[in-house]
Amino acid sequence: MKLLEQQLRSLRSSGRKALVPYFVAGLTPDWTQHVEAAVLAGADAIEIGIPFSDPMIDGVVIQEGVLRSLEAGTTLDSICKDLSSLSTHVPLVAMTYYNIFFHYGLERAAGKLAASGITGAIVPDLTIEESREWHDACDADDIATIFIVAPSSTPDRVALLASGTEGFCYASARMAVTGRSADAVDAKRVIADARAISDVPVYVGIGIGTPEQARDASMVSDGVIVGTALVQLILDGGDVRAIEDFIGSFRLAIDTAPARSDFLSDAEE
Amino acid sequence: MKLLEQQLRSLRSSGRKALVPYFVAGLTPDWTQHVEAAVLAGADAIEIGIPFSDPMIDGVVIQEGVLRSLEAGTTLDSICKDLSSLSTHVPLVAMTYYNIFFHYGLERAAGKLAASGITGAIVPDLTIEESREWHDACDADDIATIFIVAPSSTPDRVALLASGTEGFCYASARMAVTGRSADAVDAKRVIADARAISDVPVYVGIGIGTPEQARDASMVSDGVIVGTALVQLILDGGDVRAIEDFIGSFRLAIDTAPARSDFLSDAEE
Amino acid sequence: MSESPSFMSSPDARGHFGEFGGRFVPEALMPACLELEVAFRDAWSDDAFQLEYRTVLKEFGGRPTPVTPLPRLSDRLGLELYAKREDLAHTGSHKINNVVGQTLLTKRMGKTRVIAETGAGQHGVATATAAARFGLACTVYMGEVDTKRQVLNVFRMELLGATVIPVTSGSRTLKDAVNEAMREWVSCVSDTHYCLGSVMGPHPFPWMVRELQSIIGIEASAQLEEMGVGTPDLVVACVGGGSNAAGVFAGFANTSARLVGVEAAGGSAVGKGSPGVLHGMKSLLIQDEFGQIEEAHSISAGLDYPGIGPEHAFLATSGRAEYESIGDDEVLDALKLLSELEGIIPALETAHAVAWIMKEAGGAIPKGSKVLLNLSGRGDKDVAQVREILRGER
Amino acid sequence: MSESPSFMSSPDARGHFGEFGGRFVPEALMPACLELEVAFRDAWSDDAFQLEYRTVLKEFGGRPTPVTPLPRLSDRLGLELYAKREDLAHTGSHKINNVVGQTLLTKRMGKTRVIAETGAGQHGVATATAAARFGLACTVYMGEVDTKRQVLNVFRMELLGATVIPVTSGSRTLKDAVNEAMREWVSCVSDTHYCLGSVMGPHPFPWMVRELQSIIGIEASAQLEEMGVGTPDLVVACVGGGSNAAGVFAGFANTSARLVGVEAAGGSAVGKGSPGVLHGMKSLLIQDEFGQIEEAHSISAGLDYPGIGPEHAFLATSGRAEYESIGDDEVLDALKLLSELEGIIPALETAHAVAWIMKEAGGAIPKGSKVLLNLSGRGDKDVAQVREILRGER
Ligand SMILES: Cc1ncc(COP(=O)(O)O)c(C=O)c1O
């Protein structure tokens, strides 16, 4: 079991729901301070978005963030360099499209990530069927490969993905690109299917935009991923303080959630 | 033999070459005075152009004249009415496209022309093959039907046309619409062919724009027709006096021609 | 192969279809008309010419064009509709059938150049196309108004190596382009053929062009047979000069099929016209009380002609075919309906035929009738115009 | 009937052509890709489906398209040239072959809607056409830049009942239209099929689209046989995504014919690209040193794509086919020459293939070679643009 998964499993054992913010790396010059602020405000792990020119599964907000970052000259190398100055104890997970790693060279990329303290990778356009080479490249560097399950995934596929994923299983809350609001029914089935197969932690992402949605999602999962809303905040000029407040509000909502969620029952009405 | 031909034959017998100006009827309110001026200046017969919307064989100048006349409201009836005030001793020949007569009714049209003192008709789009009905309609009213022979006419066709025509045989001087200058070679052959078949007077038209051309053409034929240059004069605002001068200059050139023409020998060079 | 059914048989020796047709041209053009008639008679009965004509139409022109069932429009209208797809022929309309024949004939006569008139530019583009293919020089006369309305078709002709001459006389549209082409022909008959674009003009054009277009009807009737449809109850085509209609009618004239030609209301020579003589032929024409030809007015340039081919005048007066007319406003709806339901954007000309079918389905066309629509051309040339009109309406 | 020759055989079980191809899509789309693969395998081996596909292409699409000898261009270049006339297919290019297959499949899968990406609008118009014909709802994604460049194609799609969505992300051209269509597909896979326009994207698209386009090569090879030409020495096609090239190559892959694909110099994925992953496939892509995809730049919108279908990447690296590139400046001359000499105005895309033949006649193409040009589309859509460029040059 890779380090990332060990850490996330023990987080779950501690009874704490994971809060995982997503940042577009290089979006602002001080982006690593944003990351630190998020950790300070209660983030349990960080998704480091490595910009790609054709972010196929991302919505307009993240596209905009990615584009700005690219215009600023962000590369995999520049991100890793920035990360060397980051001091944090929480796990870092890279999120990017496959071509970035493929073009860099898979083993070289995995080594680079590891050297920068990254212990996991989400590659939304890397299907499990095509993941063998990447997986092999990661093993030496103890990088976990995280797969996404979708509401459209058949039970067979959820089983395949939930057993193949490392670190956590990324349950997308709805059939949509990032940045649209969550759909309770969609999330519910995927999570149930994944849990039936594996005891890997399951985090809900895609469509979690408000503390309330985060709270509701956390009640049926082991953690939540917050992307678009945070990127929007930064695009709008939000500073370190604003990020702390933002993450803090999500933390609070999650930590004060009742035992059972309306997130599911609401949707069933 | 129709009256027109009798008159034109006796003109020829008198040794005089015929000068036949063409007028767009109705082009100006005082167009009949223009006709009278031309007669005064030496015209031997007049072509009365009855405007038709689609003057297929006419060049731009006559088209323009026809259009203006139509815009002024000219009709076959209005022309005939105008003609009732005309006092002249020379033959009048109508020139128009077949649809004008066809639409009016052939017999009615022939009767109308006759009642207005017109004794011949040139209908350039009425082929001899299609002329039977018109011919029949004209007989009762002693209207002569004048056919045109063209440089492209085969000897057979020249024979057919020269024997079918009444009044005179209209030899077009070149393969072109009215308003382009004459081509000696073209005219020469047609005239020779016509003369070989028939002793009907042969007049040359189409492309006679200057007194010199008229003089040359008259030397190999029995008369000349002047259209475009005269219409241009009138379009340019030429008055009765200008018309007299214009026709007079043609008359003079024709009457002072030497016995044998350079019109033909030039062309043979 | 070359014979038309006997109802639409050859005209008489001087080119008459009943009281219509004939030759009404300046003497300067008579020899060319006679030469053309002889050449065409000779070629048309020559198997080698027929083979070449058919081969070029097949390999170059895209024939046979299919017959397409129109299931969704049929459902909507309660009819059984089929379309003969001249829109799929090279250059986008039936015009290519005619020009391929005439350019082959031009070469056979030893001439090296063609001239043509054009309205919207379809016939001009087709002529320029065939001229390019056979290495003939080509000049196209086009009303100045039309050259401005159809800038792209002018450019298309130029790309094909043709010279386009804007005609500035008269109404500066199709009628005047014909006048001008005739005028020009007078001065160059010896090396130039006038490639007339429809079943009009002096004999032998109306007959020759019909023969060259009859491939439409001959193919369609065999195709309907093969598809198990048999003889349609109705054959419908739009009518400008009438060449696509004559071509498709020729395949059905001796069957029980009703034949319907659809004119533009503003150019309805049968509906509003009377006998007259224009452009070398006696036919039905729109004219005023004095015999002056009136200008046609139609949303579709290809139907913007004040006359109709003489054989149609004959078919109309003899009752073998019926002629109806459709106004501009009905045309756009028909164009949209065929596009949306069948995925075929028809030419505005063709849309007149569609509009009449839409209007009369269940009325003059009994429910369940088998109807063959001659889809004379594609609408690509018209979309800019249609877009402007629909925008204006908003 | 459905089998491709064995050189261009089926990809492996996961859609690989050698090292290229595969599936690189969000998990949300995997079930749809798998469903599509099963549905296509099933349909493609079902005689009833094959019959329907062939019948629609015949009756509606205008197939078979002819093979046209090009005698005057042949003379000029010292070659023996033939053109496979996809320009005569309904909507004016080979794109219809693909969309007819995919819309029939959409119905077979019980879906009621199609979405598509488009660059210049050819694939969008074709998709809108087939959707209209089969009563499917249709949404087309088109870069905002392209919607402005191709206003008339947008209107054409709207006339056909489709909704056109301008894509405002990224470079606002074809590449981004694909991204956006993929994004949208994620949210509507249950009732919507993504009708991809070329031999690209995730498995089974590259294989399926090639199969659906292989009718071009299958027909052409039989036609050349029938014309007595036999196997050509060379088969040339332009390459954007590569569907028309794949379609024609499929008929000759197992013959001695050299296969040449011609890319736009500004979008030359084989010439200037390197292996990468984009739009669901591993293939050759134009990318910078960091793996960021670069924008292609071509005079012809249909070749304005930074990648190439994975099977072409395989054919290129395996040496079975050669890929060349042609610059914008050479394209216009080729377009003019084919127009003037043969009476066929080709699409700007197609003109790339013509330009390469012109350039290499007597060079890389030995004198006297028998060359089959895949004439992928007609130039009507491009004349306005060409006119502007030529005017600018003056
Ligand atoms: C598509 C189409 N249909 C019909 C016509 C009308 O001509 P005709 O009546 O000779 O078929 C035209 C003329 O341009 C045309 O382009």
Ligand SMILES: Cc1ncc(COP(=O)(O)O)c(C=O)c1O
């Ligand atoms: C006429 C034509 N040819 C070629 C192409 C390029 O596509 P492909 O390479 O898939 O054939 C296009 C694309 O729009 C096209 O319209």
